[in-house]
Amino acid sequence: MKKILSVFLAGILAATMLAGCAQGGTASSQAPSKAPSDASKKDVKLTFMTNVVGEQASALEKVLKDFEKETGYTVEFSAPGKSYEELMKTKMSSNELPDLFTTHGWSVARYSEYLEPVNDMPFAKDISSQMKPVISDKQGKMYVLPMDSDIAGIVYNVDVLNDAGVRVYDIKTWADFEAACEKIKAKGVSPIHMGGKDSWTIGQFGDWVAPSIFVTDEKNNKRADLKAGKFDPKTWEKVAGLMDKWTKAGYFNKDVLTSDYNSDVEALANKKAAFEFYGNSTIVDARKINKDANLGMMPIPSNSPDDKPSLIAGERIAVGVWKDSPQKAAAIELLNYLAKPEVMSQVATASGNPAGLNGVDSNIGDIKTYYEKYKDVKTFPYFDREYLPSGMWDVMCSTGADILAGKDNAVVNAGKIMQQNFNDKFSQK
Amino acid sequence: MRKKFHSQAIINLFYIPAILLFLIFVVFPLIKGVFLSFTNWNGYSQKYSMVGLANYIRFFTDNNVGTAFINTIIYGFGSTFLQTVLGLSFALLLNHKFRGRSVCRAIIYMPVMIAPLIMGYIMYFFVTYDRGAINDILALFGKEAVDWMSDGTRAVFIIMLINAFQFVGVSMVIYLAGLQSIPTMYYEAASIDGVGPWQGLRYITLPMLMPAISSAVMINLIGGLKLFDVIMALTGGGPGYASNSLSTLVQRTYFGSENAGYASAIGLLTFLFIMLISNFFIKRFDKREVTM
Numbered sequence: 001m002k003k004i005l006s007v008f009l010a011g012i013l014a015a016t017m018l019a020g021c022a023q024g025g026t027a028s029s030q031a032p033s034k035a036p037s038d039a040s041k042k043d044v045k046l047t048f049m050t051n052v053v054g055e056q057a058s059a060l061e062k063v064l065k066d067f068e069k070e071t072g073y074t075v076e077f078s079a080p081g082k083s084y085e086e087l088m089k090t091k092m093s094s095n096e097l098p099d100l101f102t103t104h105g106w107s108v109a110r111y112s113e114y115l116e117p118v119n120d121m122p123f124a125k126d127i128s129s130q131m132k133p134v135i136s137d138k139q140g141k142m143y144v145l146p147m148d149s150d151i152a153g154i155v156y157n158v159d160v161l162n163d164a165g166v167r168v169y170d171i172k173t174w175a176d177f178e179a180a181c182e183k184i185k186a187k188g189v190s191p192i193h194m195g196g197k198d199s200w201t202i203g204q205f206g207d208w209v210a211p212s213i214f215v216t217d218e219k220n221n222k223r224a225d226l227k228a229g230k231f232d233p234k235t236w237e238k239v240a241g242l243m244d245k246w247t248k249a250g251y252f253n254k255d256v257l258t259s260d261y262n263s264d265v266e267a268l269a270n271k272k273a274a275f276e277f278y279g280n281s282t283i284v285d286a287r288k289i290n291k292d293a294n295l296g297m298m299p300i301p302s303n304s305p306d307d308k309p310s311l312i313a314g315e316r317i318a319v320g321v322w323k324d325s326p327q328k329a330a331a332i333e334l335l336n337y338l339a340k341p342e343v344m345s346q347v348a349t350a351s352g353n354p355a356g357l358n359g360v361d362s363n364i365g366d367i368k369t370y371y372e373k374y375k376d377v378k379t380f381p382y383f384d385r386e387y388l389p390s391g392m393w394d395v396m397c398s399t400g401a402d403i404l405a406g407k408d409n410a411v412v413n414a415g416k417i418m419q420q421n422f423n424d425k426f427s428q429k
Numbered sequence: 430m431r432k433k434f435h436s437q438a439i440i441n442l443f444y445i446p447a448i449l450l451f452l453i454f455v456v457f458p459l460i461k462g463v464f465l466s467f468t469n470w471n472g473y474s475q476k477y478s479m480v481g482l483a484n485y486i487r488f489f490t491d492n493n494v495g496t497a498f499i500n501t502i503i504y505g506f507g508s509t510f511l512q513t514v515l516g517l518s519f520a521l522l523l524n525h526k527f528r529g530r531s532v533c534r535a536i537i538y539m540p541v542m543i544a545p546l547i548m549g550y551i552m553y554f555f556v557t558y559d560r561g562a563i564n565d566i567l568a569l570f571g572k573e574a575v576d577w578m579s580d581g582t583r584a585v586f587i588i589m590l591i592n593a594f595q596f597v598g599v600s601m602v603i604y605l606a607g608l609q610s611i612p613t614m615y616y617e618a619a620s621i622d623g624v625g626p627w628q629g630l631r632y633i634t635l636p637m638l639m640p641a642i643s644s645a646v647m648i649n650l651i652g653g654l655k656l657f658d659v660i661m662a663l664t665g666g667g668p669g670y671a672s673n674s675l676s677t678l679v680q681r682t683y684f685g686s687e688n689a690g691y692a693s694a695i696g697l698l699t700f701l702f703i704m705l706i707s708n709f710f711i712k713r714f715d716k717r718e719v720t721m
Contacts, residue, residue, distance in 0.1 A: 085684065086684045088473075089472050089473040089684060089687075090473075092473035092474070093472060093473045093474075093689075095475065110473075113474070113475070196667070196668065197578075197664070197665065197667070198665075199665055199667060254558065254576060255557070255558030255559055255576045255579070256579075257576065257578070257579040257667065257668040258557060258558055258576055258577075258578045258579050258664075258668075259557070259558065259559060263559060390471070390687060391471060391685075391686050391687030391688065393685070394681065394685030394686045394687075395686065397685075398667075398669045398670055399669070401667050401668045401669035402668070402669040404668065405579065405580075405581065405668040405669060405671070407669070421686070425471075425687070428469050428471060428478075
């Protein structure tokens with residue numbers, strides 16, 4: 001009896017293991033589904049997951065409800081917030097993804113192997129020229145519908161700068177920026193506010209400062225080296241060195257390691273901070289706290305006087321269709337619905353950014369004047385998404401935290417740790 | 430004989446659901462985890478390659494593991510020490526009859542009922558720099574605000590204190606149960622012999638309480654060594670990696686650094702570490718219980 005039981009249990013164990021190992025390949029063999037008939041539309045249940053929260057998630061949820069009314073489909077919407085990336089990684093590992101999902105800047109580097117290309121879809125020809133290079137892979141394939149376009153600079157409180165006698169248009173280089181910080185600090189206001197408890201807020205510093213040192217200078221940059229898998233720790237030390245210098249100079253808020261993004265927003269809205277290294281959605285968030293907050297956006301200064309200030313262009317709310325979705329036809333129908341001007345406009349307005357398609361307007365108020373003012377400023381993709389292998393973000397955050405905490409040799413160690421991780425992850429690509 | 434065989438076979442069949450669940454949810458993930466620890470899998474891609482013992486070699490040379498290991502020891506042993514001392518003190522105090530005894534017991538036990546993650550967020554509002562409760566109290570006395578969690582070492586000890594505070598009620602309840610099971614005749618006999626309260630505690634209470642101490646210490650130790658939620662709520666393992674435990678390091682390595690292979694190796698070695706420590710203490714306590 002014992003023998004029979006052992007064989008039976010061993011069989012079950014083996015079968016379980018084989019079933020687990022087989023997970024990866026099954027879904028991809030599915031044939032594309034046909035568009036459902038009117039009668040069967042009630043049975044179509046699509047899943048839609050997004051990383052965005054708050055106002056933007058509400059806008060998405062609203063347009064999905066409108067889509068449900070229009071088509072008779074059911075769309076199960078979820079916006080899990082902070083745990084979105086972890087959930088998506090778990091779903092990717094089991095190859096069981098939502099029918100549609102947002103890609104938060106990683107449509108090419110991380111999600112492309114799971115997404116349906118959109119090049120042949122009707123809206124593809126209208127994707128804005130600023131977004132096309134950002135969401136295209138080496139072969140020119142695009143995988144998402146950009147609902148908005150993220151053109152980011154440094155956000156600032158106009159009143160704080162005026163009180164300190166800082167003219168934002170005079171800030172061309174980091175040296176100019178430091179001079180402005182000195183004036184603001186003298187007024188008793190925190191020049192830069194960073195909520196380091198959230199960790200990603202520290203990574204933002206790398207994304208905002210590194211391009212001026214690695215990328216934007218046409219005469220002296222490391223773009224080709226990074227693409228070829230060569231990371232220079234000495235150059236990263238310059239990025240880390242700025243953070244160290246500004247920490248020692250007292251440019252960051254006192255609780256830089258323990259406050260969070262919400263306190264950043266609050267400080268910007270209430271004139272307790274001058275500059276923050278976030279996109280324009282922070283302006284939208286700050287105006288929810290203080291609707292009269294006088295806020296603006298400026299290009300990111302250059303490192304060298306020979307270079308010019310720049311802006312960051314990237315994906316924000318970009319939606320893709322899982323290529324193995326059992327409801328692919330309906331999912332594509334929803335994607336095309338989201339591309340309608342009146343639908344896209346609602347979501348782009350909520351994010352405080354221009355729409356991702358040409359000819360679609362978003363009601364973003366005075367932020368629009370800044371886009372128009374800086375329309376000729378050169379743009380570069382987000383540094384980590386374009387030049388670092390996936391998985392480096394956390395390394396940027398943690399090495400930055402060590403610098404902010406004033407650890408010994410933190411600047412040199414940051415260079416070394418970044419290089420080691422870059423090499424490890426680049427070899428896995 | 431045949432009837433006996435049949436009834437035994439039927440009984441054996443009832444084991445199958447439990448064994449199946451154990452195989453699927455414990456054994457299979459464990460085997461898969463061991464396998465992954467020899468790969469460079471990033472945690473989501475369908476591709477990975479074998480890297481031999483590289484992840485295990487890295488474990489022993491990684492500074493972040495060293496920090497997390499020391500922190501785990503502090504969380505485990507520090508919390509256990511405080512919970513044992515305070516739990517026993519509360520139990521001894523609340524074993525006496527006085528007005529309001531039940532209310533006191535309830536108050537001390539109450540934090541146990543809160544989820545550790547929620548407790549972490551509640552405590553965040555005590556220790557946060559800007560408008561934190563502790564800093565507000567300091568301000569009343571004209572003292573400068575302190576950024577309590579910005580220093581890694583201090584953050585570790587604050588987390589340990591919060592964990593001990595939350596779960597001291599569990600220890601108290603175990604010790605109270607133990608104290609109430611000690612027959613009063615020992616104390617009566619001892620008092621006739623002129624034994625004082627300290628001697629009574631040392632020679633009667635503590636030895637008789639050894640099974641309860643054994644249970645409470647093991648529960649607290651394993652809980653402390655696995656500490657996760659409070660850390661995530663209060664510091665997320667930061668600043669940098671300064672307050673990580675081995676458990677939070679596994680999570681961060683897996684999802685943050687996208688190093689699932691290495692995270693599996695850390696997880697397995699953490700599992701072995703906790704198992705060895707638990708076994709060591711279980712054997713020590715077993716011996717003491719036998720010799721009493």
